[in-house]
Amino acid sequence: MSAVPVNRSSQSTAPGAIGDLAAAEEAAVTVDIGTSTRRRRMWIWGARIATLVIIIGGWQLLTSAKIVDPFFWGQPSGIVKQLNAWVQHGTTYGSIWLQIWVTFKEAVLGFVFGVAAGVIAGVLLGMFHFLADVASPYIKIANAIPRIVLGSLFTVALGLGTPSKVALASVLVFFVVFFNAFQGVREVDRNLLANARVLGASKLAIIRHVVVPSALVWIIASLHVAFGLAIIGAIVGEYLGATKGLGLVIANSQNNFNPNGVFAAMVIIAILALTAEGLIGLLERRLLSWRPPSQSEAAAAL
Amino acid sequence: MEIYPAKEMMTVASTFAKRSRAARGARERTGAAQAAPIELRGVTKRFATPSGSMFTAVRDFDMTVGAGKFCAVVGPSGCGKSTSLTMVAGLERPSAGTVSVGGKPVDGITAGTSFMFQADALMPWKTVVGNVALGPVFRGVPKKEAESQAREWLRRVHLAGFEDHHPHQLSGGMRKRVSLAAALINEPSILLMDEPFGALDVQTKAMMSNELLGLWEQTTPSVIFVTHDLEEAIALADQVVVMTVGPGTVKAVYDIDLPRPRGAVQEIRFEPRFLELHHQIWESLREEVERAYARTASAASKPGGQS
Numbered sequence: 001m002s003a004v005p006v007n008r009s010s011q012s013t014a015p016g017a018i019g020d021l022a023a024a025e026e027a028a029v030t031v032d033i034g035t036s037t038r039r040r041r042m043w044i045w046g047a048r049i050a051t052l053v054i055i056i057g058g059w060q061l062l063t064s065a066k067i068v069d070p071f072f073w074g075q076p077s078g079i080v081k082q083l084n085a086w087v088q089h090g091t092t093y094g095s096i097w098l099q100i101w102v103t104f105k106e107a108v109l110g111f112v113f114g115v116a117a118g119v120i121a122g123v124l125l126g127m128f129h130f131l132a133d134v135a136s137p138y139i140k141i142a143n144a145i146p147r148i149v150l151g152s153l154f155t156v157a158l159g160l161g162t163p164s165k166v167a168l169a170s171v172l173v174f175f176v177v178f179f180n181a182f183q184g185v186r187e188v189d190r191n192l193l194a195n196a197r198v199l200g201a202s203k204l205a206i207i208r209h210v211v212v213p214s215a216l217v218w219i220i221a222s223l224h225v226a227f228g229l230a231i232i233g234a235i236v237g238e239y240l241g242a243t244k245g246l247g248l249v250i251a252n253s254q255n256n257f258n259p260n261g262v263f264a265a266m267v268i269i270a271i272l273a274l275t276a277e278g279l280i281g282l283l284e285r286r287l288l289s290w291r292p293p294s295q296s297e298a299a300a301a302l
Numbered sequence: 303m304e305i306y307p308a309k310e311m312m313t314v315a316s317t318f319a320k321r322s323r324a325a326r327g328a329r330e331r332t333g334a335a336q337a338a339p340i341e342l343r344g345v346t347k348r349f350a351t352p353s354g355s356m357f358t359a360v361r362d363f364d365m366t367v368g369a370g371k372f373c374a375v376v377g378p379s380g381c382g383k384s385t386s387l388t389m390v391a392g393l394e395r396p397s398a399g400t401v402s403v404g405g406k407p408v409d410g411i412t413a414g415t416s417f418m419f420q421a422d423a424l425m426p427w428k429t430v431v432g433n434v435a436l437g438p439v440f441r442g443v444p445k446k447e448a449e450s451q452a453r454e455w456l457r458r459v460h461l462a463g464f465e466d467h468h469p470h471q472l473s474g475g476m477r478k479r480v481s482l483a484a485a486l487i488n489e490p491s492i493l494l495m496d497e498p499f500g501a502l503d504v505q506t507k508a509m510m511s512n513e514l515l516g517l518w519e520q521t522t523p524s525v526i527f528v529t530h531d532l533e534e535a536i537a538l539a540d541q542v543v544v545m546t547v548g549p550g551t552v553k554a555v556y557d558i559d560l561p562r563p564r565g566a567v568q569e570i571r572f573e574p575r576f577l578e579l580h581h582q583i584w585e586s587l588r589e590e591v592e593r594a595y596a597r598t599a600s601a602a603s604k605p606g607g608q609s
Contacts, residue, residue, distance in 0.1 A: 189423075191419045191421050191422075191423040192423055192425060194388075194391075194393055194417065194419070194423070195417060195419065195423035196436070196440065197393065197411055198391050198392075198393065198411060198412075198415055198416065198417040199416070199436060199437045199440045199441075199488065200411065200413070200437075200440045200441050200488075201436075201440040202440075205439075205440055209425070209436065209439075209440075210425065213425065213427045213428075214425075214427075216427075288427075290426060290427040290428075290429075290468045291426075291427075291470075292468075292470040292471075
């Protein structure tokens, strides 16, 4: 009956009772594991950098040698030049930072509304089987529709400004989060529910103390995909009709036969998405800090 | 020792009057909830199976547990032991018959009940102290006060120092002690236990049984303790109910007249009286276990046969 060691550093220090010899042996093994892990990590990074050099370098070489036409397929050097030009002189619609800010704002707002609506709907339908049975055919239908088409509708109805993009992003985010929240609520441990009921918990207390924390693992897993969809919603919304934003910059580049502009905007969007992904990862670690390290994480920690 | 056939079973209060008077005294001192008698009369429970047919888990079940008594229920697996517990807790309604606690028929969740499950019913995202504090928190006790109560209970189950751990950082036996503290913190008038130590190794199980007896002797709620381990049942209980193969009903009730306090459960099982009781009850239980075994064996040899 002993607790699993919580502190990882305690694994590398041998208990005193084992004796000096064992301690020395363990220390040697620890050092061995340390060097082999470091070597492995170096190889991984080496291979990653080589992959990047081959792809970008190959692209640059093929387009310089005119084997692939840079007019259609762009060129890494051209993309860098385009990015530089945007930073120095701005785009047709104003400073590049403004375009980034507009798109980011739309994506974040859409993400927040979509997640909130998805979680609320998922928890409600997960808790109340009657609601779920009533709503299920409509949800299936709504999920089968290519929702990106709603962008056209929103542009007409809500105008060229922010609301139409936020609406499109929210709709895309909603379904992913909803399905996960719903499933998460349905997967709540029956024992935990029965126990809370016997202890005298009200319905609201059960939702707060049992259902939501339990579904949180599922909900957070969906957030990674959801933010990507929020950015897609914002970009497509802008593409369909806007006065500002990265989607509009892409549409403009397309109309001017400027593939470097399209790629440059893609680079910016990728940076945005990766930043958001990092933030969601932080949130995940914070909210799910109670979780035992998974098998793969425990192995990686060695 | 008396054997009560199911039909004539009555509250055997007199045997326990002395002990429950002492218990009442203890309760008045601590201000704990009054232990409530539990009564099941002609209870039948049917479930609709997914294939649409009816499955009878418990049939015509009669049982009485006097206030502050420790009753163990043994029987072959699948005889509806757990089902009867969920009906006492108010988690399920009987299809026929009545369940009453403290003289009042059970309607909704029975107030003053704690339930200990075979699987841990601990919230993995809450710390040990947070889990134990849930009972008072659900009853509207302010969080600070609930947590100080929880710390006090953790000390009683010898888990001081583990308050801020999460359940997955504890061993199985320690998690059971957390569950025990969480079940007892509300000072329940009835405590329902569904094979609570079933998943533990033999030594840990014995330790937990001692711990349970010690705590129960302090607070004396009425207990129904479901188990498949006859030794555990005799060592702990005042009364052992043997159930028939499913649909379960009461086969016989045995009074366990081993003196209290019982002391270590590892030692009591070598006493002559214990062995005598064990022999008698096992005679009765064995038939049912064999019947249950024959049934599953024949169901397994018939392809597609419903058990």
